[in-house]
Amino acid sequence: MTPPRFALVAYMNDAMNRFQKNRFFGLIVLVAMAVLFWAFFKILSPSNFGTGKLLVSYLQTSIQYAVGGCGLYFIVVMGLFDFSIGANIVLSSLVGVLLSRQFGYWGLVLGCLICGTLIGAFNGVLYSKLRIPSMIVTVGLMLVLESVANYVVALDTSGFPGKLTSPNILALNHAPWNYIVAGLAFLSVVFILRYTKIGTYCNAIGSNEYVAKNMGIDVEKYKFIGFVLLHFFVGVMALLTVSYGKGMQAVTGMSSMDRNFKPLMGTFFGIAFKKYGYPVTAIVIGEFIITMIFNGLVSLNVPTTINDFVTGAVLLIIVTLTNRGRIGSVVK
């Protein structure tokens, strides 16, 4: 007969295993993490952190990065990477701003989206044709796009190059339109990942490219589609970013690289929670948590340099806890 103490332990283990297999487990963990961070800062800084109004403000800041993170998911899940996201944001934003001078919202929206998508197609073609690692191709493209952006900004003779100064073009600068655009982007990503073969094949290629190829998946084609989708959503991010900051600055010398990492942090959340079936939710909540940490530390008057340290450390801890390989597994 099993002693009662061991029976309790076995029951607890069994219950935990069943809980982990629950389809909502990932979602519960994500929400619990967000609540945990909220509670931590709320206790330390009760008066100036985490009220309903402030949470909405944090969400507004984070959604643009979440849209980029969702786009990045399409290629990161296949084991690829793209360093030209920041440069695409800069160039697409500047093209959008330039066209908005003539065509108003149509120019801004279509300029950002079409330019972003075309860059994606260009990246995809170069990656497939040159047959060199995506990191190398996209570093080269980053330099090219930054340079082109400087020529585009020179074409803007409005007196406010790269800036959205007219209040008639700033609907995406605030609620509800920024939420509507971001919401549509999230729903599109969920739809593509869950209900189209693009999502299935992307995951299959990411799991094992050779097996996927042997199964008859046209790997090159789906990698190309991955780049196009990534940069379409980067175009959406550019639209939200240029509206949010009321302008964009052309940069050179790889300075656009900074813009790659905030969406990437969200993508890491998505990859970590992929096994639970909620990558998009994980990206959105992940970006929200990162923004909340930033605001929490500012509310405690912590310098931004320490802020970066804490954000990086938290990201590493979360991804390690949720996505750590088993002992002996090969980590690439």
Add this chain to the structure above:
Amino acid sequence: MKKVGLLVLCVLLACSFVFANGQGEKSSAAAKKPLIGVSIWSSTDTLGSQCKLILDAAAKALDVDIMYVDQGHISEQVTASAETLSAAGCDGIIICNSASAEMTSVINTCTENKVYVAQFFRAINQKDNPNEYALALKSPYYVGTVHENEIDNGKNLVKILCDKGARKIALEAWEAGDATFLLRWQGYKAGIEAWNKEHPNDKAVLLDPQYGGTTSDTGRATAEAIINANPDIDALIVAGGGGDTLVGALAAIDSMGLKGKIKVVSTDFLADLDKQLATGGMAAESGGHYCDPLFAFMLVYNTIKGNYKTSTNSFYEINFPYLYVSSPEDYAAYAKYFVDDLPYNADELREMATLSVEDLTKKAASLSIQDVQSRRSGK
């Protein structure tokens, strides 16, 4: 036969050396224009593009070739920019570095390559950076520096805010450790100290800085975080950063419905400053200093031409004045002579290039709206 062939080849080779050399000297003497490199954080943002305008005008007027490298105020890119410009064959470089520590590498690079260098918007502080200062004194290729009095600028902006009734002032900077920001911050603190000394019963407080980078979206996110964390602030100083940080901060204040309630001051004039002043978006701004690099350019140009002598125990230092604008009327006068037009025309630029260092220093100190007004009206 082989020997004859070899002989002919040798003669041809020798002739080609002789004639190519002669021709090269001739053509280079005829076509050689001075090449001056500009290492700048960005030649496309609000302030950077204005600097480029006046530098391009000076280069055109003086028949000088000019080359820009944007280094984003990232230390390794700042030092690399000096190497790039030296390798590109520049005769002189003007540079806006980020931290003074970078100047060790910059000065050494320029000395090794025999390229003259002058700083703009920046100066090496003898007390804080004694080694860099000593190196600058010692190098015959370090021409000098043109800079503003950033401490006074900081003090003046704080005084304007306190006079306008602000008592809790937040601070948004762009990059931790930036030499100019550190000086401005010193000025803000000195301004608060001076105000509190004079008004012991009505003290003002300055919050610690948060860093919003040099882009408008990061500027907005940081300003929102600052305001969310300190809802009772009545003023925000956006320390600078080329103008885009301020654009973002103003967008944050606007979207939070706090326009006019939070008084904003900054350095680096915005293109739409008149509208911002008229609508209460900005309380005051110091700036108009985009001609600072012009004087650094003149220092280097004249040194290349041999008109200014460098030494191994000193360098030239030019103080450049800030303009302060706190009303739409102030800005209208500024816009007429500094935005719609350049404060110096081609003839004036050519004349400036003939001045002695002492006169050039006086010329820099005298630049103001009234100065341009009097020159344009022929007084």
